[in-house]
Amino acid sequence: MKKLLGSIALAMIAMTGPLAAQTYPDQAVTLVVPYGPGGASDLAGRALAETAQPALGQPVTVMNRPGAGGMNGARSVAAADADGYTLLLARVGMALSPAVMPDSAVPWDSYTFLGMLEATPMILAVRSDAPHDSVEALIAAIEDGKGGMTYAASGATAIDGFTTQALLADNDLDPLTAATLVPYKGGGALATALLGGHVDFVAMSAGSLMPHIESGDLKALMVFAPKRMDSLPDVATAQELGYETAGQIGGWSALYGPKDLPEAVVAKWNTVLADVATNEQWLELARRRGSISTIGDVDMTEFAKQQYELFNGLAKDFGYLPN
Known part of the structure; x- marks a missing residue:
């Protein structure tokens, strides 16, 4: 009996680990927009939600979670389960805020960086x-x-x-x-x-x-x-x-997830974003927003690091933070 229970436990662990990731996604994904409805961030998030669904195979539900200069929404995603079902429509503030307010903002590297979406000039x-x-x-x-x-x-x-x-x-x-x-x-x-x-x-x-x-x-x-x-x-x-x-310096939008997302989830979003990059609806909506689609143009992890270092350096050079 103990051997049987042990086998069941191992099977359950497998299902909640790599095997579960391989079936991703099997339910709707929540995309947290860390600013209010109707703004540029919200429009970008809803455009991604609409155009990602065909390649993802599941709905993407937008949730606005504004406050604290975007940090409320960012913090909720950084603290979410790393299963790929809660993602963040990240903006330049996710690099800028921790660069100038290191004691109160979510650290810039608290995420899995899934990809750049757009430049917002x-x-x-x-x-x-x-x-x-x-x-x-x-x-x-x-x-x-x-x-x-x-x-x-x-x-x-x-x-x-x-x-x-x-x-x-x-x-x-x-x-x-x-x-x-x-x-x-x-x-x-x-x-x-x-x-x-x-x-x-x-x-x-x-x-x-x-x-x-x-x-x-x-x-x-x-x-x-x-x-x-x-x-x-x-x-x-x-x-x-x-x-x-x-x-x-410039504005941008990107797609982040909680830190340490499974490789299968990252791979799935690589495929989804590659599909979105050539989606005519995505490109047209970006044009209407005055944005420039930049999916696939940069390594998002390296870019986020560079942006943090840029603003942190400027804050020190301009006297907003001690050197």
């Missing part, structure tokens, strides 16, 4: 009636202004704060004093501040700026992205213009 923009028609002209005006030029951002150590500060540093200007940061909450408020003449320029998410650029109220001077946007083919990237630090 940032745009350096001014009002259409501004005299600056190039980045060089804007930088010259900033230098002449001796701190009097203003820009809107959601925070000094937010992605839309680091974009401008990195650009200033690349031009041998003091990132904290060469231009004055005026804080606003949310992309819509930042764009409105520029439109209303309350600030001189912004360097922020393309999604919030493109409607105003297309209407002619704003003009784009540069894109923070790995390649040019289809909707702005004549606007160069920071990399193309030779800005070393600013050229490394």
Whole structure:
């Protein structure tokens, strides 16, 4: 009898280990979006959920879990069972937050990195009636202004704060004093501040700026992205213009899971993402969001590490963290 019970126990262990992973997935997968509904992160998550299902063979259910700058959702996934049924729509904040708030954010390496999904470009923009028609002209005006030029951002150590500060540093200007940061909450408020003449320029998410650029109220001077946007083919990237630090900054989305996912789960998502990469619906939805599909373009583990090190280094260089 003891021998029989032992055999059953071993069988159960097998079923909950490698064998279970080999049958993955046999139920719906939950995709946690760590921000609220309706925003760029939510749209990206829902686009992935819809286009991944055919190759995955099971539904993908989106769960919004906002709060703490994305850390509530990130923490829930980092603490979830490593079975592949709870995944994270990760954003640049998953590398940036722990880089600048190491005591309160989820560590950047608390995950299994399944793959990059998209670049979400940032745009350096001014009002259409501004005299600056190039980045060089804007930088010259900033230098002449001796701190009097203003820009809107959601925070000094937010992605839309680091974009401008990195650009200033690349031009041998003091990132904290060469231009004055005026804080606003949310992309819509930042764009409105520029439109209303309350600030001189912004360097922020393309999604919030493109409607105003297309209407002619704003003009784009540069894109923070790995390649040019289809909707702005004549606007160069920071990399193309030779800005070393600013050229490394940009928004992105990726797919993460809890640490130590089984190899079979990782292999399945490699196959699924390869299918999504050529899915016309995914590509069209990315275009509508102002995003650039980057599935398969980078090693996500190495990229996440580089992004963490980039922002941690900037936080120290700019004085937000001790060296």
